[in-house]
Amino acid sequence: MAELAFFSGTMDSGKSTLALQMDHNHAARGRGGVIFTRNDRAGTDVLSSRLGLRTAAYEVGDATDFWAEVVTRRMRGDRVDYLICDEAQFYSPTQVEQLARLVDEMGVDVFAFGITADFRTRLFPGSQRLIELADRVEELQVQALCWCGARATHNARTVDGIMVVEGAQVVVGDTEADPGEVAYEVLCRRHHMRRMTSVAARVASPSAQTLDLDV
Numbered sequence: 620m621a622e623l624a625f626f627s628g629t630m631d632s633g634k635s636t637l638a639l640q641m642d643h644n645h646a647a648r649g650r651g652g653v654i655f656t657r658n659d660r661a662g663t664d665v666l667s668s669r670l671g672l673r674t675a676a677y678e679v680g681d682a683t684d685f686w687a688e689v690v691t692r693r694m695r696g697d698r699v700d701y702l703i704c705d706e707a708q709f710y711s712p713t714q715v716e717q718l719a720r721l722v723d724e725m726g727v728d729v730f731a732f733g734i735t736a737d738f739r740t741r742l743f744p745g746s747q748r749l750i751e752l753a754d755r756v757e758e759l760q761v762q763a764l765c766w767c768g769a770r771a772t773h774n775a776r777t778v779d780g781i782m783v784v785e786g787a788q789v790v791v792g793d794t795e796a797d798p799g800e801v802a803y804e805v806l807c808r809r810h811h812m813r814r815m816t817s818v819a820a821r822v823a824s825p826s827a828q829t830l831d832l833d834v
């Protein structure tokens with residue numbers, strides 16, 4: 620039976636890598652898939668992983684109708700057995716509902732990948748709808764880690780390593796960035812709530828090793 624599965628985790632937890640692997644494994648067995656993404660860091664019409672793999676993808680926009688996308692392809696004879704949907708936090712709730720309908724009424728497997736919450740710990744509307752509708756929500760097994768070594772559960776937005784708490788929900792970015800640019804850092808809840816990024820922690824308590832180096 621077809622399913623709507625949502626694979627979620629913090630930034631940098633391997634979601635896009637898994638998306639590429641799942642597409643590879645399903646395609647290798649002769650299934651027909653379509654890859655979608657929205658606002659990938661590497662640009663438009665591409666799904667990229669920090670491990671260096673990337674593939675062409677269809678860019679989702681505000682006007683994308685997943686039901687129509689599948690109908691059009693099937694009417695021209697393309698096989699559509701599954702969809703890979705990366706950066707699904709950026710999809711609208713209506714688009715997530717279209718995905719659920721594709722599962723139930725057309726038997727298309729939908730594998731969605733995305734972060735659940737923004738830099739203020741609020742659910743993205745698309746992720747909220749996925750959590751509400753998915754047959755299963757899977758947390759990635761590879762754990763991203765906070766600077767303290769605990770499992771990272773939250774995404775912080777930073778500028779020059781300092782956590783910011785104001786701004787638009789959507790700002791495409793990476794865990795690495797040039798000075799002055801918006802970046803992201805994954806933190807455990809304790810340190811997210813204390814706004815304690817790795818930079819702030821170093822300032823507050825320089826390590827013994829740093830003191831040694833300074834001597």
Ligand SMILES: Nc1ncnc2c1ncn2[C@@H]1O[C@H](COP(=O)(O)OP(=O)(O)O)[C@@H](O)[C@H]1O
Pocket residue numbers: 628629630631632633634635636637667668669670761763
């Ligand atoms: N140089 C590297 N060597 C091994 N693994 C790496 C390397 N760089 C990144 N990774 C792995 O890739 C993961 C990020 O993968 P990616 O699919 O881009 O994450 P996401 O889509 O969740 O942001 C990291 O958690 C890490 O496990």
Ligand SMILES: Cc1cn([C@H]2C[C@H](O)[C@@H](COP(=O)(O)O)O2)c(=O)[nH]c1=O
Pocket residue numbers: 629630631634635658659660733734736737738739774775776788789790791792793803
């Ligand atoms: C927390 C947070 C993230 N984003 C953006 C930053 C990245 O472009 C993507 C997440 O991509 P990844 O493959 O999971 O690393 O989301 C954002 O726009 N707003 C936020 O609050």
